[in-house]
Amino acid sequence: MDKIPILRMGHFLLVTIQVDLYDQLALNLESDLVQMVNKTQAKGVLIDISAVSIVDSFMGRIIGNIASMSRILDAQTVVVGMQPAVAITLIELGLPLTGVHTALNVERGMTLLKEKILIGDYDEDDETGDDDNSAE
């Protein structure tokens, strides 16, 4: 069965969706990602959907869910590279994805995440660094 890889990069998790998502895949991604956030204590999640050309209301909801769940687990979510057609579809479906940060491409998404985390958890930054050191 297909699985969408979740890559860890420092305090961040990277998810690149390269295939069209079907419902079960999206559900798996949702649970995997939440598990992963919890396990790695990630501070940010970056989801790249530049290769996704079709979305439905279910997909939109899953993305929204992932963002809300991550926020509860103290991680910011950035969705990057959304295609114009996808954006219009989501708006027409009435899913403006409030609470999800967005960026034009991966590079800007990374910058945004770093800014958010600097502002949000300035004092925790050292702490996390220590945790990483002690773990290794």
Added chain:
Amino acid sequence: MSIDSARLLQKKKKQILESWINSQLAEDALREDMISNDELRANSEELLDTLLPLLTPKNVAEGDVSVFDPVTELLSGIAITRAKQGFTPRETAFYVFSLKEVVLNILQNEVTDDPQGLYEESFRLNKIIDGFAVTIFETFIKGREEVILRQTDEIAEISTPVIRIWDGILALPIIGTLDSARTQVVMENLLEEIVATGSSIAILDISGVPAVDSLVAQHLIKTVSATRLMGAECIISGIRPEIAQTVVHLGIDLSSIITKSTLASALKHAFQILKLEVKKPGAKERPFINK
């Protein structure tokens, strides 16, 4: 014995033509600036030439519409031309109705000995010519609709430019009312352009939008949300005091959107977001001089 109106009317063709044209000319509504006398005469004569031979007792009695197809075709042509020239519906309808009047008058003058027959024949002719009136009206409206559709297309074509006013800043001046179809075009153009230029700020200038009602506001909110989903920021500028009033009175919540009164202030805000500074050369010395 039935009345052979075809033969009778054809004999009187000259007279019919003259009185018909006179009655058209007498009508106040006739616009001499739009159609010349000669053209009117040619049109009318051609129509009579086609119509009168078809008014045989058999055709009239059966009331079958399809035998009058040549006439209908001619009338359609006239109606379309008139629609494009900008005639009013009244003028166009009068063209056929004045013919009816003339024909019935002639019939009445000619047939004096058979009131029953006259009545029946008049009734049938009436029905046929009324059919023509309906045709001419239908085609006239179709012609007008074509004109309107063409104009709509033209407006849509000229109305949605996306301008790159700075590195990473797009401006989109909207002129005219925003309906769903236009919002779609505007949104698509804007989003495509954001991807193409990698811009992170879009300014939607609505100083050319005459009125904002709840529907237009919703379209604006949609566009802003879609831009946000793409990862760019959207600023709405050019909000006039009247528009601000309507928006608040209608209870539309625009608090989630950055709004500025002019394009200039929106641009300034965009500069702030991008951490850009624009200053005059030599502006450094100014505080010095002030002291």
